[in-house]
Amino acid sequence: MDEAGMDEVFDFVVVGSGGGSMCAGLFMRSVGKSVVILEKTELVGGSTARSGGVMWIPNNRFMAEHGVEDSFEKASAYLDATSGQSVDAPCASPERRRAYLTEAPRMVDFLVAQGVRLRRIKSWPDYYDERPGGSVPGRTVVAELFNLNELGAWARRLRPNFLQLPATLDESFVLGTFKQSWIGKAMLAKVGLRGLLARLTGKHWVTAGAALQGRMLQAALKAGVDIRLNSGVARFVVKNGAVAGAAIVRDEREHRIGARLGVLVNAGGFAHNQVMLDKYIPGASAKWTASNPGDMGEMLEALINLGAATAQLEEMVGNQMAIPPGRESQGDGVELANIGG
Ligand SMILES: Cc1cc2nc3c(=O)[nH]c(=O)nc-3n(C[C@H](O)[C@H](O)[C@H](O)COP(=O)(O)OP(=O)(O)OC[C@H]3O[C@@H](n4cnc5c(N)ncnc54)[C@H](O)[C@@H]3O)c2cc1C
Structure with a gap:
C-alpha cells in the first residue's frame, strides 16, 4: 500500500466496535497483525452489547460435550429448509451457508482459546425446529456472566445491555x-443472593x-487491539481505485489512517436514520428501535457511493411490541427494549 499522505498506518482497520469487529480484531492479532478499531460513539460494543448475545452455532463444542446430536449435514438441511428457497438473499447463498456452518463452530473454539468464556443454553429450540434438520434442544451459545469491574478504566465505556440484572438470559426467563x-421464586432468591454477594465483593455482573x-x-485489549472511541469514520481514503484506509476528524482536522491489508466495515444498520428508513422500509419509524444510537447508516451510504453491492436493505429484523404513548425510544433504545423484553 502507498502510505503517502496517511497520518498513521495499521495492517487492519476496523470500523465500528460490535461483535464481528472484536472477533476480527482478535483474530488478526492472533496472526501477528496490527489492528485499530474506530468507534464513532463514546461507548464500545454497538448493538451487540445491547443484544441478547444469543449466537446460533450449529455443531458447536458444547453440544458435543453435552451429548446433543448435531452435524454439518443436519444443520445444512435446516438452513436449506429455512432460507434455501429465497431468491433475493445473496447473503444466504449456498456458498455462504456452507462457509457459516464450517466456520461458526471454529469461531467458538477460537474465542474460547482466547479466554472468552462461553456456554450453551440447554434449551433454546431452533425457531423452526419442526423443519428438516431442526434442533429441539437448540444450538445457542452465549457468554457467561461477566464482572464489568474486570475491565478497569474501560468498565464505564462498555455500552449497557437492556437486561440490567445479575442473571443470565435463561435465568431471567424463569425469573x-x-x-x-x-x-420462579427459587430463581428470584438465587439471583437476589448473587446480587447481594456482588455488592459485598465489589463485583458488577x-x-x-x-x-x-x-x-x-477484555480479550481484545489484552491482545493489543487499539480501540478508539469518539472516532467516527467520515469517509474512506481511496487510492488507485481501492479503499486504502479510513479518515476520521480529530482536533478539527482530517486524520487519515492507512490499512495495509484491508478495512473491515462493521458499522451496523440504519435504524436511527429516518431518511433511509423512508427510502428502504417505508412506514418504519426511527423511534421504534432498540439498536444503539450510532446506527445511522452513513457507512452504508459511503460504501454505496463507492459502488459497493448491497442486498436486502428493505428487510429488517424485529419483534412485535406495544409502546404506551410517551414511552417511545428517546434515541438510546433502552426504554423500548425494556418494554419489549
Ligand atoms: C435489543 C436487541 C437484541 C438483540 N438480540 C440478538 C440476539 O440475541 N442474537 C442475535 O443474533 N442478534 C440479536 N440482535 C441483533 C444484533 O445485536 C445485531 O445484528 C448485531 O449486534 C450487529 O452487529 P454489528 O457488529 O454488525 O454492529 P453493531 O454491534 O451495531 O456495531 C456497530 C458499531 O458501529 C458504530 N459506527 C456506526 N457508524 C460508524 C462510523 N461512521 N464510524 C465508526 N463507527 C461507526 C456504531 O456506533 C456501533 O457501535 C439484537 C438487537 C437488539 C437491538
Missing part, C-alpha cells in the same frame, strides 16, 4: 414466573450481549 411458580462484548473487549 419472570416468580409470581406464578416456586421455580453484566449479562447477555454486554457479557459477550465485555469478555471480547
Whole structure:
C-alpha cells in the first residue's frame, strides 16, 4: 500500500466496535497483525452489547460435550429448509451457508482459546425446529456472566445491555414466573443472593450481549487491539481505485489512517436514520428501535457511493411490541427494549 499522505498506518482497520469487529480484531492479532478499531460513539460494543448475545452455532463444542446430536449435514438441511428457497438473499447463498456452518463452530473454539468464556443454553429450540434438520434442544451459545469491574478504566465505556440484572438470559426467563411458580421464586432468591454477594465483593455482573462484548473487549485489549472511541469514520481514503484506509476528524482536522491489508466495515444498520428508513422500509419509524444510537447508516451510504453491492436493505429484523404513548425510544433504545423484553 502507498502510505503517502496517511497520518498513521495499521495492517487492519476496523470500523465500528460490535461483535464481528472484536472477533476480527482478535483474530488478526492472533496472526501477528496490527489492528485499530474506530468507534464513532463514546461507548464500545454497538448493538451487540445491547443484544441478547444469543449466537446460533450449529455443531458447536458444547453440544458435543453435552451429548446433543448435531452435524454439518443436519444443520445444512435446516438452513436449506429455512432460507434455501429465497431468491433475493445473496447473503444466504449456498456458498455462504456452507462457509457459516464450517466456520461458526471454529469461531467458538477460537474465542474460547482466547479466554472468552462461553456456554450453551440447554434449551433454546431452533425457531423452526419442526423443519428438516431442526434442533429441539437448540444450538445457542452465549457468554457467561461477566464482572464489568474486570475491565478497569474501560468498565464505564462498555455500552449497557437492556437486561440490567445479575442473571443470565435463561435465568431471567424463569425469573419472570416468580409470581406464578416456586421455580420462579427459587430463581428470584438465587439471583437476589448473587446480587447481594456482588455488592459485598465489589463485583458488577453484566449479562447477555454486554457479557459477550465485555469478555471480547477484555480479550481484545489484552491482545493489543487499539480501540478508539469518539472516532467516527467520515469517509474512506481511496487510492488507485481501492479503499486504502479510513479518515476520521480529530482536533478539527482530517486524520487519515492507512490499512495495509484491508478495512473491515462493521458499522451496523440504519435504524436511527429516518431518511433511509423512508427510502428502504417505508412506514418504519426511527423511534421504534432498540439498536444503539450510532446506527445511522452513513457507512452504508459511503460504501454505496463507492459502488459497493448491497442486498436486502428493505428487510429488517424485529419483534412485535406495544409502546404506551410517551414511552417511545428517546434515541438510546433502552426504554423500548425494556418494554419489549
Ligand atoms: C435489543 C436487541 C437484541 C438483540 N438480540 C440478538 C440476539 O440475541 N442474537 C442475535 O443474533 N442478534 C440479536 N440482535 C441483533 C444484533 O445485536 C445485531 O445484528 C448485531 O449486534 C450487529 O452487529 P454489528 O457488529 O454488525 O454492529 P453493531 O454491534 O451495531 O456495531 C456497530 C458499531 O458501529 C458504530 N459506527 C456506526 N457508524 C460508524 C462510523 N461512521 N464510524 C465508526 N463507527 C461507526 C456504531 O456506533 C456501533 O457501535 C439484537 C438487537 C437488539 C437491538
